Amino acid sequence: MSNQSESPNPTSSSNKITLKTSDNEVFEVEEAVAMKFCTVKQYFDDENNNNVTSGTSTTLIPLPNVESHPLAILITYCKKHLEIKANNADNKKEMEIDMEHYEREFLKNVMPQELTELILAANYLNFKEALDFFCRAVASAIQNKSVEYVRKFFGLESDFKPGEEEKLREEFAWSFEGVDED
Amino acid sequence: MGKDRTKLIKLVHPNSKIKLQKGTNLPQDRLSELPNEILVCILSSLSNLEERQRTSVLSKRWRYLFRNLVFDDSILVPLWKKYNCGEISKDRYTMTVSSERSKFISRVNRALLKLNPHDIIDQFKVVFNLDATYTSVIDNWISLSLRKKVKKLSLHLKTLWGTRYALTSQLLQSYSLESLTDLSLASVDVTGEVLEYVLSNCPFIESLHVQSTWSLKNLKTSAPLPKLKHLEILYCDYFRQIEIHAINLVSFKYVVNMTTLKAVLGDVPNFVSLSVMGGYARYLFDNNDCSISRSLSQLETLDISYILGNRFKRIPELRNLRQLKLGIYHFTNGLFNCTSFLKASPMLHTFGLKFELADENMKAQGNTYTQDTYTHQCLKVVELINFVGCFAQMQLALYVINKATSLEKIIIHTKKLSLTKVYSESTQKYLTARPINNAKELGTRLATRVELVIL
Numbered sequence: 226m227s228n229q230s231e232s233p234n235p236t237s238s239s240n241k242i243t244l245k246t247s248d249n250e251v252f253e254v255e256e257a258v259a260m261k262f263c264t265v266k267q268y269f270d271d272e273n274n275n276n277v278t279s280g281t282s283t284t285l286i287p288l289p290n291v292e293s294h295p296l297a298i299l300i301t302y303c304k305k306h307l308e309i310k311a312n313n314a315d316n317k318k319e320m321e322i323d324m325e326h327y328e329r330e331f332l333k334n335v336m337p338q339e340l341t342e343l344i345l346a347a348n349y350l351n352f353k354e355a356l357d358f359f360c361r362a363v364a365s366a367i368q369n370k371s372v373e374y375v376r377k378f379f380g381l382e383s384d385f386k387p388g389e390e391e392k393l394r395e396e397f398a399w400s401f402e403g404v405d406e407d
Numbered sequence: 408m409g410k411d412r413t414k415l416i417k418l419v420h421p422n423s424k425i426k427l428q429k430g431t432n433l434p435q436d437r438l439s440e441l442p443n444e445i446l447v448c449i450l451s452s453l454s455n456l457e458e459r460q461r462t463s464v465l466s467k468r469w470r471y472l473f474r475n476l477v478f479d480d481s482i483l484v485p486l487w488k489k490y491n492c493g494e495i496s497k498d499r500y501t502m503t504v505s506s507e508r509s510k511f512i513s514r515v516n517r518a519l520l521k522l523n524p525h526d527i528i529d530q531f532k533v534v535f536n537l538d539a540t541y542t543s544v545i546d547n548w549i550s551l552s553l554r555k556k557v558k559k560l561s562l563h564l565k566t567l568w569g570t571r572y573a574l575t576s577q578l579l580q581s582y583s584l585e586s587l588t589d590l591s592l593a594s595v596d597v598t599g600e601v602l603e604y605v606l607s608n609c610p611f612i613e614s615l616h617v618q619s620t621w622s623l624k625n626l627k628t629s630a631p632l633p634k635l636k637h638l639e640i641l642y643c644d645y646f647r648q649i650e651i652h653a654i655n656l657v658s659f660k661y662v663v664n665m666t667t668l669k670a671v672l673g674d675v676p677n678f679v680s681l682s683v684m685g686g687y688a689r690y691l692f693d694n695n696d697c698s699i700s701r702s703l704s705q706l707e708t709l710d711i712s713y714i715l716g717n718r719f720k721r722i723p724e725l726r727n728l729r730q731l732k733l734g735i736y737h738f739t740n741g742l743f744n745c746t747s748f749l750k751a752s753p754m755l756h757t758f759g760l761k762f763e764l765a766d767e768n769m770k771a772q773g774n775t776y777t778q779d780t781y782t783h784q785c786l787k788v789v790e791l792i793n794f795v796g797c798f799a800q801m802q803l804a805l806y807v808i809n810k811a812t813s814l815e816k817i818i819i820h821t822k823k824l825s826l827t828k829v830y831s832e833s834t835q836k837y838l839t840a841r842p843i844n845n846a847k848e849l850g851t852r853l854a855t856r857v858e859l860v861i862l
Contacts (some may be wrong), residue, residue: 364452395462400457
């Protein structure tokens with residue numbers, strides 16, 4: 226991910242915050258975007274409380290649990306989210322429609338393996354809207370799929386004792402009707 | 408978080424096929440890094456019960472994540488349709504329902520018994536045709552879920568024939584109701600006294616929904632209900648008095664065929680959403696004698712169903728109203744009422760017209776109003792619900808559309824025909840195609856800036 230793509234808009238005068246990922250990429254983002262990441266906000270608030278005189282321009286916030294790839298996607302998502310919110314400030318329903326439209330387009334460019342990364346990153350950053358959205362996206366990806374498919378999707382192994390799983394399948398036989406073929 | 412990209416689980420695009428080979432290296436379980444809340448969030452986004460239940464077979468960790476115990480009768484829907492179309496007899500229908508019922512009961516019982524002693528339930532919801540014969544079963548479900556500190560309790564018992572199950576305070580007295588935030592009862596016999604007991608003992612209750620209960624005549628509590636936000640009383644034909652103090656009430660839905668209601672709600676500064684039937688709406692507009700009618704100017708959302716064709720002569724100024732839905736049952740005075748509501752709501756953004764009855768031969772009366780020069784500056788979205796496209800519907804729709812000078816979007820929900828009314832396949836095709844064609848026809852009359860969505 227190039228830092229250039231996240232470079233600040235020269236006409237904007239708002240504060241910038243610098244984020245450093247686990248793979249040592251540096252992202253400069255607008256304060257409004259960074260504040261959507263509650264983890265960053267918390268860090269930022271703590272820093273300000275500890276050192277009142279320090280300016281924000283030099284603050285570099287390390288994100289040891291986030292890689293650059295999901296972060297870049299989250300920043301794009303967050304910017305768009307704020308933009309849609311600003312455009313429809315007085316109309317919640319319109320905002321939801323625009324957001325839904327954007328999210329549908331967004332998913333077209335995201336591979337399922339990225340979704341897992343994105344959830345982990347959004348969870349670490351405590352970015353609630355994104356987390357909700359990705360959870361919904363995962364749900365629709367495993368909708369109507371077999372247990373085997375879903376295990377593969379999540380990278381899980383069955384850890385039941387022999388026979389246990391069969392028993393469960395028998396008990397919940399009603400829930401196995403109409404599953405798509407893998 | 409692993410930096411080695413090759414360690415990332417290789418997920419397969421949902422549209423492609425996964426080969427299930429034995430002995431292949433399984434990728435590491437990266438989702439195991441996620442807390443349970445997130446897995447539950449994914450779980451709850453799955454649309455149906457089968458989906459959610461199936462995840463309990465994934466692994467030990469997933470086995471008991473499924474805490475939203477929702478049991479419904481979706482399995483009976485095709486049967487109900489067949490019965491409705493006359494394909495099967497009432498006896499056959501009742502027989503099949505009763506055999507499905509015993510399976511349903513054991514399924515719910517098993518799920519509840521399987522819970523570990525320290526498990527808690529977020530939601531317990533039962534939707535099934537169950538009458539008073541099953542009192543001990545239902546009592547037991549309620550006791551168990553209350554013991555498991557249930558937050559949302561819903562019983563929709565759908566009794567068609569037979570005596571309804573009655574909820575009593577004796578049953579509830581043995582348990583703490585402190586965990587309860589949402590209570591929803593449909594086709595459950597419940598009196599005002601029982602509800603008073605529930606409300607007085609549920610300090611955290613936020614939402615109360617009571618539907619299809621004839622024994623409910625009033626609802627009164629002396630203690631304030633500071634948490635209550637949503638109150639819904641639907642189809643309780645004998646309900647005529649409410650006296651509560653719910654300072655944080657946000658929405659009130661009262662869909663009862665009653666033109667008067669003695670309502671005392673106290674101060675309701677956050678009250679913004681009201682849903683009532685036409686007769687009661689007129690009563691509220693005409694009489695300024697209760698907290699609801701005094702709060703009308705606060706409303707942001709207003710839904711009035713079953714408007715029978717009377718004139719709404721005295722609509723107070725609805726200066727905060729953003730969303731309005733009118734259920735048109737009878738087209739008489741339709742144009743008059745639409746104009747009156749538009750004039751009363753200068754900030755209106757979305758206007759929904761729901762056609763409750765499709766009458767081919769009706770005209771929306773009052774042609775003189777089409778000539779008036781009044782226009783609405785704010786209205787952006789018009790929704791037409793149950794649209795068939797008969798003359799009166801078209802007339803009313805075009806009238807509203809022409810009044811809205813800043814209209815951006817029109818959404819048409821065409822009427823889904825119920826199977827009972829369709830006798831042959833060809834009629835069905837004809838009837839299904841027609842509303843869509845009429846909707847398109849309406850689209851040709853729109854200005855180019857207006858987006859048309861047909862559903």
